[in-house]
Amino acid sequence: MRVAVAIAFVVGVYLVFEFGRIQADYNIADAIEEKQDHKTEIDGLENNIAVLKQEIALLETHRDIDQEAYKVVEGDLIELQRKIQEQRDAIAFYRGIVSPSDGGRGLRVQDFKVTKGKDERQFHMRLVLVQVMQHDRSVKGNVEFSLEGSQDGKARTYSLKDLLPTDAKSNWPFAFRYFQDFDRELILPAGFTPEKINIEVKSRTKSIASVKQSFLWETAQS
Structure with missing residues (x-):
């Protein structure tokens, strides 16, 4: 034993x-x-x-x-x-x-996840960006984030700067050759019900295209 x-x-x-x-x-x-x-x-x-x-x-x-x-x-x-x-x-x-299974190449969102925080309106967001089969140069740019939902029975969309803690920076730059992961804290406004997240990864590197992807609001256990 x-x-x-x-x-x-x-x-x-x-x-x-x-x-x-x-x-x-x-x-x-x-x-x-x-x-x-x-x-x-x-x-x-x-x-x-x-x-x-x-x-x-x-x-x-x-x-x-x-x-x-x-x-x-x-x-x-x-x-x-x-x-x-x-x-x-x-x-x-x-x-x-x-060597991705779909044979694609270039910039893409590899993983995105939202988990609940300690407070009722607090959430933790993790984003992983990768550059697939195209590693001869680094890619640089910015991430744009928006959250769609409803508030008081009306459609409402918030940008990242509206959801960050007061001491957090709203700009979201990236620069990497293989991959880069990010963590952000979100605080939802009272009465707001989130429904869909929009992520746009804007490349400033020549010959590397930007990507845009949407996710339904789903939270995992932290």
Whole structure:
């Protein structure tokens, strides 16, 4: 039992180190070289998970089960599964930049998410922009944001500057070669019901087109 727990701990620590390198490294060439290594690591981790599952099954068959040992093994199993998912998400993210499934190229919105904040009218917004299959130059420009909805029974549209905290800057510049992510805090006006978000990524770089995309207002759990 101690051996299985030790193995799970060592593998978990190693994964934290490896995933941290992926998040900190913006070099796509290195990411491509490491992608196969991550797949091999995932296979090895899944084998460790199978062993841990057998440990859990064995513990459950004994009447005098050691509850503390069971919790340790189960916790290690959950943590390993979480790390594997992080590895898979990272690989999928880099694959989307290097070789997207739709074969497209240029500037695009890779991810957009809104989560609830601490207060009733407060929300956290995350935007990820990528440049796909076109990494010979950096792209620069500005993001324009608007939020459509209704207030007091009438249609209403707010710009980003109307929704930011008082000390936040309303301009939203970007400059990157591979990808860039942003976090913004929004505070909705009282009585306003949001319905649709409009994002326009305006490129100032020659030969790289701007993109425009809309999202229904949906919030995830923070």
